[in-house]
Amino acid sequence: MLRIKRALLLLCAAAVLAGCAKSGEPSRAVATGKPDAQADEMLERESRASFDFFWQEANTDAGSAGYGLVADRAPGNPGLASVASTGFGLTALPIGAERRWIGHDEAQDRALGTIETLLSRAAKEHGFLYHFLNQADGTRASGSEVSVIDTAIAVNGALVAGVYFGGEVEAKAKQFAEQVEWPWFRDPANNQFYMGYSPEAGFSGHWDFYAEQLMMYILAAGSPTHPADGEMFYAFQRDTRAYGDGEPFIHSWFGSLFTHQFSHAWFDFRGYEDREGVDWWTNSVAASAASRQFAIDQSKAYRTLGPNAWGLTASDSPDGYNGLFGSPPSSLDDAQHRTDGTLAPAGALGSLPFTPEASLASHYMGKPALWGKYGLADAYNEETDPAWVDPDVIGIDKGITLLMIENYRSGRVWDWYMKSEYVQAGAKAIGLAATRRDSHD
Structure with a gap:
């Protein structure tokens, strides 16, 4: 157990030093095939635990x-x-x-x-x-x-x-x-x-x-x-808009990151455009980068959020399930996304193929309190005293985590x-x- 925790902390530090500051920029990120040994150990642990949810x-x-x-x-x-x-x-x-x-x-x-x-x-x-x-x-x-x-x-x-x-x-x-x-x-x-x-x-x-x-x-x-x-x-x-200085992208009504992930868990949109010229892969890369930047911008208001704690998406919260969690752009006037500082690990992990460096650098990977029988908890919130950790895991969040880790590792x-x-x-x-x-x- 100590060896795993130490590996997680080393992974996070290495990822930050390797250029996490650049990972918010949209790029044509693709699965790298085989991550380094420390990253693979962490991904194996979370994906195996997520699989166990579906099996058990x-x-x-x-x-x-x-x-x-x-x-x-x-x-x-x-x-x-x-x-x-x-x-x-x-x-x-x-x-x-x-x-x-x-x-x-x-x-x-x-x-x-x-x-x-x-x-x-x-x-x-x-x-x-x-x-x-x-x-x-x-x-x-x-x-x-x-x-x-x-x-x-x-x-x-x-x-x-x-x-x-x-x-x-x-x-x-x-x-x-x-x-x-x-x-x-x-x-x-x-x-x-x-x-x-x-x-x-x-x-x-x-x-x-x-x-x-x-x-x-x-x-x-x-x-x-x-x-x-x-x-x-x-x-x-x-509706196509940008967040801040980022790339414009077609966004969802509440800005929840899962909306840019679920279809991509199965269909490989890399190298495709639709009849209107939309590249849905790069669209999700841009959406993931915007989600991270919003977390950075909100870090003074919410101590849970930051450059290595991002990915607002529908999840449980201290007040129950909330499907409105997200980041701008949202609706037609940026009025529909919500946050109370609750963060779901599935947000960043579901974007692993799109933003691998930023997703792997997410610091909650090294938080022992978040790990349980089925891997990472569904969500946590450090705005409360004491910090809140979801006692449940949710199937669709374990699912997007498992599938996107597998696509990042192997593309299977x-x-x-x-x-x-x-x-x-x-x-x-x-x-x-x-x-x-x-x-x-």
Whole structure:
């Protein structure tokens, strides 16, 4: 334990000396393939612990209707599964098998059983899953809505597992993906997806502004059974602004950093531009740099924040979950982002492929109080006395951490996902064009 802590402290110091001051500048950062030994030790510890969340917090009763469903969080809310957490969990299985944290056969069995649950037993409408399910039996959790984005994350996980394991897993993954009736969730009046649906109230909200939803358009346009219009990719508002002296980028409504990360966890946007000339990879690099700069600028107001403590994103807080945490630019007038000094490690770690030096230099890596059974706590806040550390970890935060660490270290998740014919068809249908010779076909 002391050796690990010492390595973490040395890593942070080395990263700062190596040029952390420059890491806020947008660059075409790419995964470096193999980090140094100290960095790899730290990344191994956090990624393995994040994987353990998905392995241990899933329903492991093979005889139950909810087999494979992954908890929304732990240890809080026992019995509540998240469809998005389950999608991240499906993606985690090939990572665990490749890194020999678990055996190939047991990972394959878990993947097959989980996809069968999503395909045949989990509550859904027109192929779309409810956001939250009862973990024991896959029924709709009380008050939960049908969610297009959470369904997309579940499909992403199934496709990755299908590509990796092949055979029956791949066949079931395709069946599950092909169940989703994408046009049903589309509002023909504006060519936008609704955000949610409930049998009691019908459809609600629209995906009318940039956020984490790029994956939805790729999957919808690539569906061989129920495709949606590829033009939907261009139907949401793209407000482009800069923070301070940084590069302008297309930002999200609340400025939460996860919105610039989730779709990138699966689709490798490096070397692609859409039909309007947007490079979504460099867009996320710029957004990550802006998030770091905002933390620097706010360091006098919030002692939690600083050059090595950045990445404001939706997370738990001392006052409960807050989806408004973020940094400018936000909304149309910078009025919608919020912070109370709470910081989630998943913010900077989810940007690891975009800003590797700055992400690795984040000093919370060396804070022993943040480390627990499943790695780093979901969030912490040093504005309180005593400092607050979240007693829970949240599945989607462990998921973005695990996937982006793996993409930084090996690029495997990107490679698996980009091999899917479904994904390739979707990218073509929405007009994503390769601009580099080494881009995926």
